[in-house]
Amino acid sequence: MTAADPLASAGQDRWAEATQLRLTWWRFRRHRLAVISLVIIALFYLIAAFADFLSINDPHATDARRSFIPPQAIHFFDENGFNPHVYGLRGVRDRQTFQLVYTPDPNRKLPVQLFTRGYTYNLLGLIETDIHLIGVTGAQRGEGIFLLGTDQLGRDLFSRMIVATRVSLFIGLAGVTLSLVLGVLLGGISGLYGGWVDTVIQRVIEVLRSIPTIPLWMGLAAALPNSWSTLQVYFAITIIISLIGWTDLARVVRGRFLALREEDFVVAAELAGASQGRIIFRHMLPSFMSHVIAAVSLALPAMIVSETALSFLGLGLRPPAVSWGILLQDAQNIQVLSGAPWLLSAAVPVILVILAFNFLGDGLRDAADPYG
Amino acid sequence: MNILDVVDLKKHYPIHAGLLRREIGRVRAVDGVSFHIAKGETLALVGESGCGKTTVSRCILRALAPTSGSMHFSLAEGQSVDLAALPKRALRPLRRHMQMIFQDPYSSLNPRMMVGDIIAEPLKVNGVPAAERNARVLELLELVQMPASARSRFPHAFSGGQRQRIGIARALALNPRLIVADEPVSALDVSVQAQIINLLLDLQDRLGLSMLFVAHDLSVVRHVSDRVAVMYVGRIVEIAPTDALYRSPRHPYTETLLAAVPAPDPTLRGRRMKATGEVADPSRPPPGCAFHPRCPYAVERCRVERPELTEIAPGRFTSCHRAGEIELAGVTG
Ligand SMILES: Nc1ncnc2c1ncn2[C@@H]1O[C@H](COP(=O)(O)OP(=O)(O)O)[C@@H](O)[C@H]1O
Ligand SMILES: [Mg+2]
Numbered sequence: 243m244t245a246a247d248p249l250a251s252a253g254q255d256r257w258a259e260a261t262q263l264r265l266t267w268w269r270f271r272r273h274r275l276a277v278i279s280l281v282i283i284a285l286f287y288l289i290a291a292f293a294d295f296l297s298i299n300d301p302h303a304t305d306a307r308r309s310f311i312p313p314q315a316i317h318f319f320d321e322n323g324f325n326p327h328v329y330g331l332r333g334v335r336d337r338q339t340f341q342l343v344y345t346p347d348p349n350r351k352l353p354v355q356l357f358t359r360g361y362t363y364n365l366l367g368l369i370e371t372d373i374h375l376i377g378v379t380g381a382q383r384g385e386g387i388f389l390l391g392t393d394q395l396g397r398d399l400f401s402r403m404i405v406a407t408r409v410s411l412f413i414g415l416a417g418v419t420l421s422l423v424l425g426v427l428l429g430g431i432s433g434l435y436g437g438w439v440d441t442v443i444q445r446v447i448e449v450l451r452s453i454p455t456i457p458l459w460m461g462l463a464a465a466l467p468n469s470w471s472t473l474q475v476y477f478a479i480t481i482i483i484s485l486i487g488w489t490d491l492a493r494v495v496r497g498r499f500l501a502l503r504e505e506d507f508v509v510a511a512e513l514a515g516a517s518q519g520r521i522i523f524r525h526m527l528p529s530f531m532s533h534v535i536a537a538v539s540l541a542l543p544a545m546i547v548s549e550t551a552l553s554f555l556g557l558g559l560r561p562p563a564v565s566w567g568i569l570l571q572d573a574q575n576i577q578v579l580s581g582a583p584w585l586l587s588a589a590v591p592v593i594l595v596i597l598a599f600n601f602l603g604d605g606l607r608d609a610a611d612p613y614g
Numbered sequence: 615m616n617i618l619d620v621v622d623l624k625k626h627y628p629i630h631a632g633l634l635r636r637e638i639g640r641v642r643a644v645d646g647v648s649f650h651i652a653k654g655e656t657l658a659l660v661g662e663s664g665c666g667k668t669t670v671s672r673c674i675l676r677a678l679a680p681t682s683g684s685m686h687f688s689l690a691e692g693q694s695v696d697l698a699a700l701p702k703r704a705l706r707p708l709r710r711h712m713q714m715i716f717q718d719p720y721s722s723l724n725p726r727m728m729v730g731d732i733i734a735e736p737l738k739v740n741g742v743p744a745a746e747r748n749a750r751v752l753e754l755l756e757l758v759q760m761p762a763s764a765r766s767r768f769p770h771a772f773s774g775g776q777r778q779r780i781g782i783a784r785a786l787a788l789n790p791r792l793i794v795a796d797e798p799v800s801a802l803d804v805s806v807q808a809q810i811i812n813l814l815l816d817l818q819d820r821l822g823l824s825m826l827f828v829a830h831d832l833s834v835v836r837h838v839s840d841r842v843a844v845m846y847v848g849r850i851v852e853i854a855p856t857d858a859l860y861r862s863p864r865h866p867y868t869e870t871l872l873a874a875v876p877a878p879d880p881t882l883r884g885r886r887m888k889a890t891g892e893v894a895d896p897s898r899p900p901p902g903c904a905f906h907p908r909c910p911y912a913v914e915r916c917r918v919e920r921p922e923l924t925e926i927a928p929g930r931f932t933s934c935h936r937a938g939e940i941e942l943a944g945v946t947g
Contacts, residue, residue, distance in 0.1 A: 258770075260768065262726045507721060514710075514788075516739040
């Protein structure tokens with residue numbers, strides 16, 4: 243960390259007067275993948291925040307006529323030049339099954355427009371509106387834009403995925419927040435006081451971690467009354483997920499407290515006569531905030547996967563709630579896989595977000611503690 | 615008048631094992647150490663790594679609670695407290711009178727605080743008003759020969775030597791009656807070591823510091839200390855005025871430490887013995903004299919009977935059965 247440090251190129255004075263936060267940011271910025279991941283995650287949370295505005299069709303609206311429609315592209319040009327449109331639907335009798343199947347009809351063009359009216363929702367939970375980013379005009383019953391196709395019940399997968407993003411990402415966020423509170427509190431107490439308090443908390447953590455998660459979840463999820471509303475189940479699942487998640491964070495926090503207690507600059511503050519509060523809040527907490535943030539960004543994907551796994555297994559959220567796990571549950575059977583493979587695209591955002599969070603967490607950890 | 619009187623200081627770390635965490639032994643990191651530091655005097659505490667020097671330093675400052683013993687610290691003429699007997703709470707108001715200089719200039723400064731805030735911290739927590747603090751920080755920076763612009767910079771902008779100056783400024787902030795410097799130059803380059811030693815010498819002159827100066831070899835303490843205490847496995851084996859100790863050591867361990875000091879006269883080198891072997895494990899010290907496995911002068915008595923620290927000449931103490939019989943090599947010049 244002398245003048246030979248590559249960061250010194252940032253300008254000697256600027257570098258000398260840069261806070262640790264700024265130095266961390268400079269180191270983080272050099273981590274390409276982590277920066278890209280940060281952007282991706284930010285986009286995902288933006289999508290989650292404006293989910294209803296971005297979704298095209300009502301994610302819950304079913305229509306037997308448009309069951310299993312394959313992904314549909316928006317056509318931007320026709321013989322008259324720029325004219326964004328999608329095709330309408332036409333009923334065709336299947337020669338083998340004699341079923342009436344609806345397929346796109348190139349002769350019926352539905353113009354695509356911005357800021358159209360659709361189903362009513364609350365923007366950011368505040369403003370009631372029915373404006374959506376894109377939509378079609380002049381559609382007959384069952385017609386619309388199906389960018390990622392539809393499921394068996396004729397629900398638009400694209401819109402469902404966007405709404406599911408909100409549920410899945412916020413369940414992760416809520417779970418991690420709860421874990422963070424528990425982890426910092428219990429880990430802090432454990433590391434700060436030591437002795438039998440520490441022993442008890444550590445044993446509890448060991449017991450919790452030694453329980454296989456799937457049976458535990460199954461047991462807890464089975465205990466949820468059937469009569470509960472979607473919202474109640476949502477909260478219950480969040481709590482179940484964070485019940486496990488806090489232990490990792492508690493270990494990180496405890497470890498940092500133990501290490502920092504011996505750190506010379508903390509001893510120096512104590513020897514200067516600083517109060518316990520000042521030592522904790524001025525010296526110790528700022529020193530491991532970055533570790534906590536990194537741990538959180540590594541814990542978040544685990545939370546999201548937990549929710550997805552629980553719902554996929556039918557133990558978590560239940561329809562009509564929409565989450566990534568529930569969408570994947572729809573893609574469970576072989577008939578769907580062969581007939582409507584586009585339903586599997588629900589796995590893409592899961593993979594993308596999990597990878598992005600992992601890269602972000604690694605980048606943050608490296609940036610926060612380049613020598614650790 | 616003595617600033618500090620340490621009598622029979624012990625610090626043992628119990629070793630626990632098994633489910634019931636039964637005590638199966640003790641690390642006798644410090645095992646009955648006595649010395650004093652007079653006002654304005656610098657006492658060097660020297661010994662190889664693992665001898666218990668840091669433990670002694672931290673016990674004095676009560677960063678550690680001693681197992682037993684007393685440490686009388688003088689607050690004013692004729693008024694002293696036993697630091698060993700005070701509860702942690704009662705220590706806080708006393709802390710301003712004794713400060714520490716740390717070995718590692720990197721870990722001893724909070725990387726998240728500006729240098730000005732680091733130096734001002736002892737002032738702040740002891741209720742010095744902001745305006746006074748600023749003036750004092752500037753004064754201290756000048757005292758340790760650092761530019762005033764250092765105030766708004768972070769520790770990462772400074773080299774090891776500069777950081778150590780910042781650490782020294784922080785230690786001096788409250789005009790403490792006693793400074794404990796735990797190997798303040800061991801982590802620095804040799805050229806920088808000399809600069810920091812010179813700074814400490816200068817401060818001794820200007821401020822009349824009383825200091826405990828810890829070092830792991832005898833090469834750096836010669837010019838700083840008035841007296842030297844040599845420590846081996848938790849005990850003091852020799853105390854003497856600096857010149858006398860260098861000229862004629864009275865304990866074989868001191869002789870081995872002196873052998874490591876670069877000698878001005880190469881002809882003397884051949885006669886000097888080298889230190890062989892390792893420092894004994896303080897949880898299982900050898901019977902008799904702890905140094906006997908490494909001592910070329912050891913006889914049967916050294917293996918069975920533990921020597922006590924005794925005064926062999928005015929102001930000279932040693933704990934060697936054979937102090938009167940053997941001739942040990944010192945350094946001249
Ligand atoms: N917290 C502790 N628990 C057990 N043993 C310790 C502890 N701290 C120090 N020791 C032991 O005490 C002895 C003296 O350590 P220390 O005072 O750091 O020596 P020095 O500063 O002379 O190198 C060493 O053997 C060390 O291993
Ligand atoms: Mg030490």
